[in-house]
Structure formats: C-alpha cells, structure tokens
Amino acid sequence: MVFYCFFTVFLPVFCMLRGKRAGSLKVRFEMRTGEFDLEGNVFLAEGEKYAIKERRKVKGKPKFYLIRCEPFQYVSSLFQVDPEEFRFDHEKRLYSLKKKGNKVAIREL
Numbered sequence: 001m002v003f004y005c006f007f008t009v010f011l012p013v014f015c016m017l018r019g020k021r022a023g024s025l026k027v028r029f030e031m032r033t034g035e036f037d038l039e040g041n042v043f044l045a046e047g048e049k050y051a052i053k054e055r056r057k058v059k060g061k062p063k064f065y066l067i068r069c070e071p072f073q074y075v076s077s078l079f080q081v082d083p084e085e086f087r088f089d090h091e092k093r094l095y096s097l098k099k100k101g102n103k104v105a106i107r108e109l
Contacts, residue, residue, distance in 0.1 A: 031075070031090045031106070038104040042069070045106070052078065052097075066097070 032045035078086035
C-alpha cells in the first residue's frame with residue numbers, strides 16, 4: 001500500500017512542484033560518429049534521426065543547435081568554426097560536425 005501511494009500520489013505531486021512531469025527522465029544516449037547523408041538539415045545516424053536547427057532569437061547563444069528527433073532531445077549548441085564546420089559537446093565529450101554538400105561528418109575530438 002505504501003509503495004502504491006508513493007508512485008500514484010506523492011511522486012506526481014513532487015514532480016509537479018519541481019516543474020517536471022512524472023516519468024520525464026533525461027535519456028542518455030551515445031553520440032553517433034561517422035559520415036551520414038544530409039537531407040536539408042536532417043540526417044539519419046545509425047537509425048537515429050537528428051536535425052540541425054536555427055534559433056529564432058539569438059541573444060548570447062550560437063545561431064545553430066542540434067537535436068535528436070525521436071524521441072525528442074536537445075543535444076547541444078553548435079559553435080561555428082568555419083562556414084560549414086561546427087563544434088559541440090555531448091556528455092562531457094567534444095565533437096566536430098562538418099557539412100560536405102549532401103553529407104555530414106561527425107567525429108569525436
């Protein structure tokens with residue numbers, strides 16, 4: 001009975017007070033490296049769909065950022081090094097993202 005009450009009553013209320021939905025945990029994933037086909041600003045890396053997005057309002061943040069589409073997760077801001085090359089960090093690791101025509105190359109630095 002105590003176990004049941006915790007998950008049905010106390011946990012949802014606690015999460016609501018903290019501004020989070022019950023069950024919304026940050027999912028950790030390994031960043032895929034290699035060369036992938038780029039269609040517009042979307043690419044598929046080993047079955048995972050990623051998108052390079054552009055911020056509408058740029059105030060002290062980089063213009064571009066990377067997201068994983070399904071399930072949705074913000075990955076990182078993209079710091080521009082060259083017109084077609086960016087740096088970003090994920091899970092305390094530094095990566096390079098380079099656009100080459102209709103390809104995108106991601107490598108760990």
